[in-house]
Amino acid sequence: MLQPSSRPVPASIPAGMLQNRPASNPLERQAAPGRRLGRAARRGPMLMTPGFALTVNSDSGVLGDAMTTQATVDLTGITSPNATVTLQNPRLTTRANAAGEFLFTNVPLALGITPFTVTARRNGRSRSFSTSIQRVASDAIDSVLEWHAIALRLLHNTRPGSLAGSRALAIAQTAVMDTVNALTRGLPGGSTDSNPFYRPPPVPVPTNASAAAAAIGAAHTVLAAIFPNQRSSLDQALVQSLDTLQDNTAAEVSGFSFGRSIANALLSERSTDGANRTATFPLQRRPGRWRPTPSQFLPAVGVAWKEVTPFVLTQGSQFRPSGPPPLRSRAYAADLNQVKRLGQIDSRSRTPSQTESIRFWIGNASTTPGMWNEIAARAAATSGQTLWQNARLLGGLNLALADAAIAAWDAKYTYPTWRPITAIRLAASDRNPRTQPDRTWLAYLEAPAHPDYVAAHSTFANAAATVLSQQFGPAYAFTSTSFDLPGIQRRFPSFDRAAQEAGLSRIFGGIHTPSAHRDGLTLGRNVATAVLQQFFR
DSSP states (O other), rough: OOTTTTTTOOSSSSOOOOOOOOTHHHHHOOOTTTOTTEEEEEOOOOOOOOOOEEEETOOEEETSEEEEEEEEEEEEOOOOOOOOEEEEEETTTEEEOOOEEEEEEEEEEEEEEEEEEEEEETTTTTEEEEEEEEEESSSSOOOOHHHHHHHHHHHHHOOOOOHHHHHHHHHHHHHHHHHHHHHTTTSSTTTOOOOOOSOOOSSSOOOOOOOOHHHHHHHHHHHHHHGGGGGHHHHHHHHEEETTTTTTTTHHHHHHHHHHHHHHHHHHHHHTSTTTTTOOOOOOOOOBBBOOOOTTTOOOOOTTGSSOOOOOOOOOOTOOOOOOOTTTTTHHHHHHHHHHHHHHTOOOSSSSHHHHHHTOOTTTTTTTHHHHHHOOOOOOOOTOOHHHHHHHHHHHHHHHHHHHHHHHHHHHHHSOOHHHHHHHGGGGGSSTTTOOOTTTOSSSSSSOOOOOOOHHHHHHHHHHHHHHHHHHTTTTTTTEEEETTTOOOEEEHHHHHHHHHHHHHHHHHTTHHHHHHHHHHHHHHHHHHHHHHHHHO
């Protein structure tokens, strides 16, 4: 979970307190001031081929599918810093900022498929990238996918972080799941699970109620409660959404009211789950223990999240891993030397594809759980699923992701292990003859402000992959996009392979060790399996 320097830490994810640091701290002395968290290293004369895509607010319907209903759109992209960027048809020119980001606003879009080409120029060199965007008359998705996309846009626009974000999605999608389950049981294409409910309905299930309107009511109620500052935009979306329904007015009113009842009951239950607890992490300068990392030296985040009440697990420690390898072991040295070689900012051992994967899987734009929700929604939208199947899929996915967050943070603060940059720079203190210190070593990415073990990226990824593989099969091949690397597509033969790559990207980025990745994958699979066994059979 990477967080940019400008993002505030929500109250539900306590930041702790900064400690005074001695001026002789070798970590601070060798820091690279001003490097923004999650920014790629782009050095030298090479010009990066520009990529671009619809911004999240121009992308209607399912996110990342290059389709929209909007007649005027904004395009966001990335290339080398300070490059001059030109869009053809219409011809517009802008300059990339110091991070390589660029934006074209108010680009007209006709109905149908429109090809676009962007050319970046810098120091006498030029590179071009072309793609197509389709404008459609309407988004051909049901109300479950529609409001799921609205929730994901909220994550993009409010940046709550992966912890609060996973909780919000779990509450919203579980409310939708229970609502649709109740209204479709026994109907064609409806619920067939023997244990379909996260919680039984708190009110009688109405007859002849609109399941689509009920899903809208459940989602809107949860999102408005969790994101009160977004109430105005949510209310506008609500009016537009209800206007598109084809059910009769009485059925819509009955369904909407039922969905609200389900949502309010779940919100009440989760109001005492401990998400607002705060805690600080006691800093101790002993070898192996986490401490703030360069260049921002932020205090630990999510210290109390291990105490949040899980949605499905009995407790956050239910599948707690055995811990990282001891500092003086061969396994520890092998771990550290691998990330030292592959994760260095200018590593020559890392392939171009591996470097691209780092930036592809950053997860800043949508949070890591949000990114896997985007993958799930695109798979659902192209698979012809029913309203109930979509509600069931997204409910199960987000129950698994929310509990994966709690389980991962339980491991992180049970085994508060230092990040690779700390371990490499201070290797002289680990008493391991197989490691060598490098006090100038820099990772490709800046480390998030929480311990190495386990890797949350790997935990989230395999929790999601386990749920998605159960729904779509173990050999479901797909192409995915990333709002952190606009316009770039990566192809995967299965969800498992995508999860592997997502986790490995943190080793290539220099911010996680292989053992944190491997044990994170196992933890994510165990959490998701528990969710599937309890509710989806």
